Amino acid sequence: MNWAEFFSMGGRGFYVWGSYGAFALAIVTEIILLRARIRRTAMQNKEGRQ
Amino acid sequence: MNLYKFSSPVTFYPLAGKMWPWFAALAGIFTVAGLYLGLFVAPVDYQQGEVYRILYIHVPASVIGMFIYLVMAVYGVLALTLNTRLSAMMMEALAPTGALLTVLALWTGSLWGRPTWGTYWVWDARITSTLLLVFLYVGYLALTHAIEDKRRADKAGALLVIVSSINVPIIYFSVKWWNTLHQGSSVSLAGNAIASPAMRWGLLLMTLACWMYAIAMTLVRVRAVIRERESDAAWMADAGGSKS
Numbered sequence: 001m002n003w004a005e006f007f008s009m010g011g012r013g014f015y016v017w018g019s020y021g022a023f024a025l026a027i028v029t030e031i032i033l034l035r036a037r038i039r040r041t042a043m044q045n046k047e048g049r050q
Numbered sequence: 051m052n053l054y055k056f057s058s059p060v061t062f063y064p065l066a067g068k069m070w071p072w073f074a075a076l077a078g079i080f081t082v083a084g085l086y087l088g089l090f091v092a093p094v095d096y097q098q099g100e101v102y103r104i105l106y107i108h109v110p111a112s113v114i115g116m117f118i119y120l121v122m123a124v125y126g127v128l129a130l131t132l133n134t135r136l137s138a139m140m141m142e143a144l145a146p147t148g149a150l151l152t153v154l155a156l157w158t159g160s161l162w163g164r165p166t167w168g169t170y171w172v173w174d175a176r177i178t179s180t181l182l183l184v185f186l187y188v189g190y191l192a193l194t195h196a197i198e199d200k201r202r203a204d205k206a207g208a209l210l211v212i213v214s215s216i217n218v219p220i221i222y223f224s225v226k227w228w229n230t231l232h233q234g235s236s237v238s239l240a241g242n243a244i245a246s247p248a249m250r251w252g253l254l255l256m257t258l259a260c261w262m263y264a265i266a267m268t269l270v271r272v273r274a275v276i277r278e279r280e281s282d283a284a285w286m287a288d289a290g291g292s293k294s
Contacts, residue, residue: 026150
């Protein structure tokens with residue numbers, strides 16, 4: 001199997017990669033947002049204790 | 051073993067910290083194995099063509115998006131009856147991941163439906179009730195964030211989730227109760243629609259991966275919630291507060 005064939009997904013590449021791409025993007029976004037939330041709390045708690 | 055012990059944020063906080071990397075690692079391993087089987091090994095579906103490969107992510111997102119709401123309802127009952135602090139925190143930690151997975155279920159289903167049914171969207175019972183689930187997740191988050199007093203917010207959120215969790219069995223059985231365009235179990239493990247072992251294992255591994263991901267994210271987020279809510283508590287300062 002060659003890669004061009006793989007990415008074309010029998011002419012359905014838009015739908016298949018549109019699904020997988022959105023899924024990957026959503027997971028990355030969720031992780032980034034959660035990290036930002038943790039950092040925000042860490043800073044607030046630090047200020048609160050000082 | 052005293053199970054009540056683990057319903058206290060003080061004991062659960064370090065436990066969650068120890069557990070989440072394992073779930074994250076398993077999620078990674080299962081994803082690699084599942085994607086390999088689903089995208090490279092499993093043959094093309096003779097009816098749906100290549101587009102059926104969307105189901106390797108659509109089915110896990112749908113199943114776990116629904117299940118998380120049921121888990122939230124169970125925690126809601128615990129929060130209202132036993133008044134355990136951790137229950138409401140778990141609900142807050144579960145909701146964003148559940149909402150995201152349900153949105154992804156609709157998104158991937160839509161992209162699957164266009165080439166398969168000829169339409170991105172149809173107001174059939176399953177799809178409409180799944181959209182309602184998204185609104186319920188958003189409603190829970192909006193409601194709990196809108197109420198200033200945390201204890202009242204938790205109670206209202208728990209009540210909302212318990213009552214509206216009836217929507218989950220409605221989604222699940224909708225394909226049997228009504229004449230929906232959405233098919234029942236075209237990829238059921240028991241059915242013969244998924245014929246090849248690579249397809250079955252691919253779907254199973256991707257579902258497990260999604261489980262592990264949801265658990266890992268919830269554990270990390272519940273720690274964040276505990277830090278936010280208990281920042282004044284003495285034990286939090288002892289635990290190193292933000293660090294550990």
